[in-house]
Amino acid sequence: MFRRFCLVFGSAALAMTFLAGPSFATGTAPHAKLTCDPATKTKGPAPAVGSQATFQAGSAGSVVVKRADATTLSVVSANPTAGWTQQVASASGKRVRVAFRNAGTGELEHFGLSLSAKGTFVMSSTSHCHH
Numbered sequence: 001m002f003r004r005f006c007l008v009f010g011s012a013a014l015a016m017t018f019l020a021g022p023s024f025a026t027g028t029a030p031h032a033k034l035t036c037d038p039a040t041k042t043k044g045p046a047p048a049v050g051s052q053a054t055f056q057a058g059s060a061g062s063v064v065v066k067r068a069d070a071t072t073l074s075v076v077s078a079n080p081t082a083g084w085t086q087q088v089a090s091a092s093g094k095r096v097r098v099a100f101r102n103a104g105t106g107e108l109e110h111f112g113l114s115l116s117a118k119g120t121f122v123m124s125s126t127s128h129c130h131h
Helices: 002-019
Strands: 040-045 052-057 061-069 072-080 084-090 095-102 108-115 121-130
Touching: 052 108, 052 121, 061 095, 061 108, 072 084, 072 095, 072 108
Parallel strands: none
Antiparallel strands: 040 121, 052 061, 061 072, 084 095, 095 108, 108 121
């Protein structure tokens, strides 16, 4: 009986661990969770090796990316609009990522840019998270 109780209790505790995902606390709401919209994806020509291009990250700002070589992109700069801050999550590689946060509203804008296998095009992805 004790073993069955421990098994049930342990299973319930483990399930709660998985269900209690991270929350993005903002403002006065201590545990306000954000809802992320589906990602918007845009395909475009890849910058030439050694050149750079600017990509829009929704209304949160823009990201300047340089193509370092045939297979590597690198973030040159992330430029948030007023009220937003940026954090480069992945600065170089086949895919780069930048997260923007609005300090006033707690909204997030996720930006990603990946280089195709042949290096002929890039796919940009943005996703807006809000209350």
